Amino acid sequence: MEVLHSDPRFLKLAGQMAVDIGVRYSLFAGLAWLLGYALFRQRWFHRKIIRAFPATEDVRRELVWSVSSVVIFALVGALTILAGHHGWTQMYWKLSDHGSLWFVGSIAAAIVVHDALFYWSHRWMHRPRWFRLVHRLHHESDNPTPWAAYAFSPFEAVVQALVFPVVALLIPIHPFAFGLFMVWQITFNVLGHTGYEFHPRWLMDSRWGRYLNTPTNHVLHHERIRGNYGLYFNIWDRWMGTNHPEYENRFREVTRRLPEGAVSHES
Numbered sequence: 001m002e003v004l005h006s007d008p009r010f011l012k013l014a015g016q017m018a019v020d021i022g023v024r025y026s027l028f029a030g031l032a033w034l035l036g037y038a039l040f041r042q043r044w045f046h047r048k049i050i051r052a053f054p055a056t057e058d059v060r061r062e063l064v065w066s067v068s069s070v071v072i073f074a075l076v077g078a079l080t081i082l083a084g085h086h087g088w089t090q091m092y093w094k095l096s097d098h099g100s101l102w103f104v105g106s107i108a109a110a111i112v113v114h115d116a117l118f119y120w121s122h123r124w125m126h127r128p129r130w131f132r133l134v135h136r137l138h139h140e141s142d143n144p145t146p147w148a149a150y151a152f153s154p155f156e157a158v159v160q161a162l163v164f165p166v167v168a169l170l171i172p173i174h175p176f177a178f179g180l181f182m183v184w185q186i187t188f189n190v191l192g193h194t195g196y197e198f199h200p201r202w203l204m205d206s207r208w209g210r211y212l213n214t215p216t217n218h219v220l221h222h223e224r225i226r227g228n229y230g231l232y233f234n235i236w237d238r239w240m241g242t243n244h245p246e247y248e249n250r251f252r253e254v255t256r257r258l259p260e261g262a263v264s265h266e267s
């Protein structure tokens with residue numbers, strides 16, 4: 001790792017990125033935890049996809065591995081920024097280079113690229129040969145909490161961090177646009193692991209249900225360890241026929257439940 005020694009900015013940059021990524025993760029996952037596991041734990045329970053809360057030990061494991069992932073993301077992120085400064089990626093620093101329309105377009109492009117990268121790397125990690133080494137730790141959360149969002153083995157953290165160089169190599173992107181893309185990423189990731197289905201019941205039987213992914217999709221993936229490999233959209237899973245056969249009915253079952261004490265008006 002010659003670059004680590006030859007470039008004095010590396011450690012400073014990696015430190016700043018660790019703080020950025022760590023604070024953003026703590027805020028988003030912490031807020032989800034506060035709402036779903038403390039304040040509204042009972043009020044929202046009818047929307048809890050798995051009707052139980054995990055043991056403290058499980059949450060502790062998720063937290064420990066999340067810290068390790070934040071460090072690895074920061075190292076890969078800092079290497080990507082340095083590569084950008086050397087002109088080896090398509091990152092740009094002057095907003096006027098590509099205009100405001102592309103600034104927004106680059107965020108959309110990063111989302112589409114990440115969705116494909118996640119789906120295919122996730123399927124690869126489920127191949128028996130790689131699962132134990134790379135991905136099993138994430139699946140120890142069979143009833144995930146918001147803190148499972150970054151609970152990866154160090155090997156998987158490297159795989160997940162590939163989004164930094166892949167996006168920077170493929171897409172002309174400003175660091176601030178990348179930051180906004182990361183806000184989108186952490187929002188979806190935390191919502192997918194918090195364990196509550198917040199979408200309306202009609203979603204699954206509308207066209208949106210064919211395109212958008214839901215927390216039910218990913219929680220079912222944690223529960224059954226097969227099918228539902230997608231991230232933001234349900235497009236790859238539908239295209240490749242990898243949705244879990246119970247997915248749509250599970251969504252309907254969860255969203256049909258009534259809050260405790262409510263009376264059904266259905267005939």
Ligand SMILES: [Zn+2]
Binds near residue numbers: 122126
């Ligand atoms: Zn998986």
Ligand SMILES: [Zn+2]
Binds near residue numbers: 138144148218222
């Ligand atoms: Zn997961």
